[in-house]
Amino acid sequence: MGLRILATADIHLGRKSSAVPRDWEALSTKHTWDRIVGAAIRNSADVLVLAGDIVDKDNSFYEAIGPLQSGFYKLQQAGIEVYLTAGNHDHGVLPQIAANSEYWNVHLLGQGGEWEIQRHSKNGMQCQFVGWSFSGQFVSEDPLLFLEGSQLDPDIPAIGVLHGYVDDPEGKYAPLALSNLAGQQVDAWVLGHIHTPQGLKQQSPYIAYVGSPHALSPSEPGVHGAVLMEIQGKEQLRTRNIPLSPVRYADLQIDVSAAKNEAEFRDIVLSALLSSARDKIPEMQEVYCLVYDIYLQGENAGANSMDAWKQGLIDDYEQELENGTLLCVRKVDNEVKPVVSNLRDLAKDPSPAGKLAETILAIQNGDTTPFLEDLIRDWEQKLKRLNGAGTYQDLNKEGRLSEPAESREYILRECHRLLAELLSQQEG
Ligand SMILES: [Mn+2]
Incomplete structure (x- = not known):
């Protein structure tokens, strides 16, 4: 009989899904927290792991504490222990809620940015949970540089619980290097911060962004839920996805x-x-x-x-x-x-429609014209200004506008659109 762990992160208690047709109460994340608790009990989990950003922000304290406490209570009744770490969103509020918890089964790991290891044992099966929590909104050093692996018992499975951004060395959300994660005496890393589920390494160790259990916006497509992990011993790990999102x-x-x-x-x-x-x-x-x-x-x-x-x-x-x-x-x-059937003839015309036709042909043939060069230069300057604007600084790389390489594709689409507009006016 192994150890069953239900793992999730980024619940963002206090938020609701955006871009839905009605203001449904059921689409707020506190109901997904209930689903998580239910799934842990239904699947006979021994442990629930939460890898940060459980609460959306500091002023969600009162909204989050009730549902969290009642969930912790239900889990305690079912004999399920909770190991959690704080992320960049809940670095202040999660430790406060954990401190207010009267439940013995809840363990916040790595407070104050100090690594912490806790041993867990059930039915003769031992395991160690190793975790680190954000102590402020921003952390620009890889926390793994400060993990003393020698404190881990090499004979017992170890589960790492961590919130951070893999492969963004310049980032300020705990930049993590995949090689540093893989180099530890840890059997599985449960990561939070990226909301779209993403496996980074299948085994030895297993490394994954388990994803947000609740899809919050159209930038989070696909199935969202939690991951059920079954550990039989060192290097013996099986995982299964449990869908939970109401949207x-x-x-x-x-x-x-x-x-x-x-x-x-x-x-x-x-x-x-x-x-x-x-x-x-x-x-x-x-x-x-x-x-x-x-x-x-x-x-x-x-x-x-x-x-x-x-x-x-x-x-x-x-x-x-x-x-x-x-x-x-x-x-x-x-x-x-x-x-447009006669693009080639039209391109010889000195009219605006002819200019557009000429530009379309140039892009399609991989050529260039002085006019097209001007358009591309203009596009690149505007893009640079947008991506550098303070308003968009907090967007991660995927959230920002695309690379200049896509300028031709974009200009092509707009030329087509303008040309059709011009031609339809001429017909009328
Ligand atoms: Mn985060």
Whole structure:
């Protein structure tokens, strides 16, 4: 009989999912905390591990303490122990809640930025939990530089619990190096901070961002939940994902090249959307709301009319799926290229339409023109200014605008759009 650990992080108690059609109480993270507690008990877990950012911020104290305490109580009744560390969001509030906890089963590891090891034993199976907590909002040194591995017993499985940012050496959220994590006498690292679940190493040791159990925004697509780990001994680890999020976000690309009018556009878009949503039903038992970002693609003479055709889909469309999940659409990006049959002839014309046609051909052929060079220079300068602006400083690299290499792709799309607009005005 091994040790069963349910592991999660980044619950952000105090927050709700964004971009959902209604202000549902059930979409706040405190209900997902109840689901986590329920899943730990239902799956006969021995231990619940929480790797930081459990509470969203300091002023969520009163909102978080009630649900946390009652969850800790239920876990204690079930004989389940909780090992947790604080992240950059809850460096102040989590230690305070833990200090207020009258439950013997709750262990906050590594307070004040000092590594801490605690031994756990149940049914003859021993394990050590090693953890480190944020002591302030920012930490710009790799905490692993200060872990004295010699304090770990090499004969007993060790589970690391840590919040930080892997492979961002310049970062201020506990920059972690994968090689430092892998070099420790630890069998599994449960990491928090990145909300999208991400396995970094399968074994020896297992290293993973277990992800947020509750999808909070469209930038967190896919299945979100907790990870159930089963440890039989040193180097003997099995993992299984347990879906828990009440919201699911998804992206969908739809080719609308074949749509000759608005009715056909509706048919194509809705059937693609429903088929994608129905495919997800088997993994959405407890998902209340499925929110789509749609990208219209392909080539079509009516590309510009689609801006109007898509609007109702965002404003008015909702549909309940067979399993009870509500399907809706948050945004529709029109990336359809307008079809222009005589691009080559048009490019010889000195008019603005001719200039656009010339630019489109240059990008498609990998050539350049003085006009295109100007556009790219302008784009790169604006991008640099945006990414350097104070407002966006806190965004991580993925959250920032794309690299200059994508300038041609972007300019191509805008040229297509403008050209179709110009030509449609000439027709009228
Ligand atoms: Mn964090």
